[in-house]
Amino acid sequence: MATTSSPKPSVGGSGMNSILKKTLVALTGLALIGFLVTHLAGNLFLFGGSTAFDGYAARLEAMGPLLIVAEIGLAAIFVAHVVMAIKLTVENKAARGPQGYAVNDNQSEAPSRFMIVSGVLVALFVILHVKGFKFGPREEFGGSLYALVMNEFANPGVAIFYIFSMLILGTHLTHGFWSLFQTLGLIKPEKRRKVKQICTVLGWGIALGFLVLPLFGLLSGKKRTPLPDGVKELIQKTEAVR
Amino acid sequence: MNFTLNVWRQKNGQSSGQFVTYQAKDISPDASFLEMLDVVNNEMEAKGEEPIAFDHDCREGICGTCGIAINGRPHGPRNAVTTCQLYMRNFRDGDTLTLEPWRAQAFPVVRDLVVDRSAFDKIIQAGGFISINTGNAPDANGLPVPKDDAERAMDAAACIGCGACVAACKNASAMLFVSAKVSHLALLPQGQPESRKRVKSMVQTMDEAGFGNCTNTGACEAECPKSISLDNIARLNREFLLSKLFG
Numbered sequence: 001m002a003t004t005s006s007p008k009p010s011v012g013g014s015g016m017n018s019i020l021k022k023t024l025v026a027l028t029g030l031a032l033i034g035f036l037v038t039h040l041a042g043n044l045f046l047f048g049g050s051t052a053f054d055g056y057a058a059r060l061e062a063m064g065p066l067l068i069v070a071e072i073g074l075a076a077i078f079v080a081h082v083v084m085a086i087k088l089t090v091e092n093k094a095a096r097g098p099q100g101y102a103v104n105d106n107q108s109e110a111p112s113r114f115m116i117v118s119g120v121l122v123a124l125f126v127i128l129h130v131k132g133f134k135f136g137p138r139e140e141f142g143g144s145l146y147a148l149v150m151n152e153f154a155n156p157g158v159a160i161f162y163i164f165s166m167l168i169l170g171t172h173l174t175h176g177f178w179s180l181f182q183t184l185g186l187i188k189p190e191k192r193r194k195v196k197q198i199c200t201v202l203g204w205g206i207a208l209g210f211l212v213l214p215l216f217g218l219l220s221g222k223k224r225t226p227l228p229d230g231v232k233e234l235i236q237k238t239e240a241v242r
Numbered sequence: 243m244n245f246t247l248n249v250w251r252q253k254n255g256q257s258s259g260q261f262v263t264y265q266a267k268d269i270s271p272d273a274s275f276l277e278m279l280d281v282v283n284n285e286m287e288a289k290g291e292e293p294i295a296f297d298h299d300c301r302e303g304i305c306g307t308c309g310i311a312i313n314g315r316p317h318g319p320r321n322a323v324t325t326c327q328l329y330m331r332n333f334r335d336g337d338t339l340t341l342e343p344w345r346a347q348a349f350p351v352v353r354d355l356v357v358d359r360s361a362f363d364k365i366i367q368a369g370g371f372i373s374i375n376t377g378n379a380p381d382a383n384g385l386p387v388p389k390d391d392a393e394r395a396m397d398a399a400a401c402i403g404c405g406a407c408v409a410a411c412k413n414a415s416a417m418l419f420v421s422a423k424v425s426h427l428a429l430l431p432q433g434q435p436e437s438r439k440r441v442k443s444m445v446q447t448m449d450e451a452g453f454g455n456c457t458n459t460g461a462c463e464a465e466c467p468k469s470i471s472l473d474n475i476a477r478l479n480r481e482f483l484l485s486k487l488f489g
């Protein structure tokens with residue numbers, strides 16, 4: 001019953017079997033969704049003004065090396081997700097063969113067909129976002145991340161770019177969220193439709209949750225609040241510990 | 243009814259093909275799609291031309307031999323039917339129909355609309371059967387099977403191996419087919435003794451044949467003439483990962 005032929009390389013010659021490759025995309029995807037949830041929860045401090053938001057940022061940064069380890073881990077997961085997804089896409093294009101269809105009326109849902117497009121757009125967004133905020137010119141705003149973020153969002157171009165990116169994230173999650181449970185075999189097959197519905201709602205909940213932040217910033221207008229005293233003390237204390 | 247046909251013509255696997263336009267005239271609305279092609283072919287043969295090659299056998303939707311991508315949809319515009327069970331009344335008089343073979347690296351074109359689907363046979367040979375000795379016919383209720391499981395196993399067993407799932411999938415993935423074959427055995431007690439070995443072996447053979455990686459788009463389920471559910475793919479993934487984790 002078992003094949004006696006020596007295992008040939010699988011699709012694309014990676015030697016890794018198709019389901020395991022997808023499992024990697026699914027697991028890293030799940031981890032990234034976990035990050036999105038905590039990131040969103042933290043970002044909601046933006047509504048609390050400078051005291052709440054800068055205080056939250058300072059407490060995070062006070063974690064020091066622990067935070068750096070977490071950030072490196074997150075970056076590694078992100079890269080693994082992207083690299084494996086690109087690899088799968090290349091293999092899948094090749095699996096169609098040299099001659100494609102002249103007429104193709106694919107019946108699948110659009111978000112599932114454009115995962116690589118939405119994925120690349122989200123990845124570009126992440127790069128610009130990290131560059132603009134994490135490595136942004138915070139000193140210009142008296143060290144207040146809140147002021148930096150709010151001023152960026154007050155710029156309509158930036159706000160619209162953020163809002164657009166979150167809509168793309170929503171479509172990515174529309175397919176990615178439920179699909180990961182399907183790939184991991186975590187759901188009872190009979191519960192698939194239910195899981196898909198719940199994941200679609202949660203996925204859009206996350207995307208729209210992020211979306212209100214730039215909208216809030218855009219509507220609030222420019223703000224140049226100096227760092228509140230309490231937060232200043234917290235930052236100084238952290239620096240003293242280091 | 244009259245139709246304009248854009249048909250993919252290709253001499254063999256080595257040559258490159260192209261579309262050729264034909265007219266199908268005076269077709270009965272009650273003709274099946276394949277009967278319509280028969281009419282066109284008869285006319286061509288009378289004129290000494292090479293008829294259009296297409297696969298068919300039972301012509302009653304049970305063997306899985308027929309299969310043409312019609313206007314970009316495997317087995318045509320109707321859901322849950324094979325090409326042989328598609329009738330010309332499902333089209334409008336004067337329609338232009340584009341006929342293409344299944345397009346997949348693992349299904350090379352043999353001629354015109356005929357493709358080589360022996361990759362599916364290799365997958366079945368890798369484990370799509372039971373080799374345990376089941377002895378004499380047991381008592382009717384000697385081996386209890388829950389009703390739900392029996393139903394699901396039967397639904398999965400309805401797969402006729404036509405390959406429309408591969409043809410429809412943007413990744414040319416064979417997961418719906420393999421999942422149906424793994425599921426109908428995995429759901430029944432007779433399939434249990436070899437279940438771990440079976441799923442690993444079939445997935446490996448599937449990958450080696452050059453099918454793409456499933457990304458759960460669901461195009462297969464939409465085109466499958468037997469309405470095989472994506473649920474089976476969830477079950478296949480579960481069976482496979484369990485077999486990897488626990489031998």
Ligand code: SF4
Nearest residue numbers: 401402404405407466
């Ligand atoms: S799963 Fe459906 S589409 Fe695929 S081979 Fe079986 S019957 Fe054909």
Ligand code: FES
Nearest residue numbers: 299301306308326
């Ligand atoms: S010819 Fe047998 S299913 Fe169509």
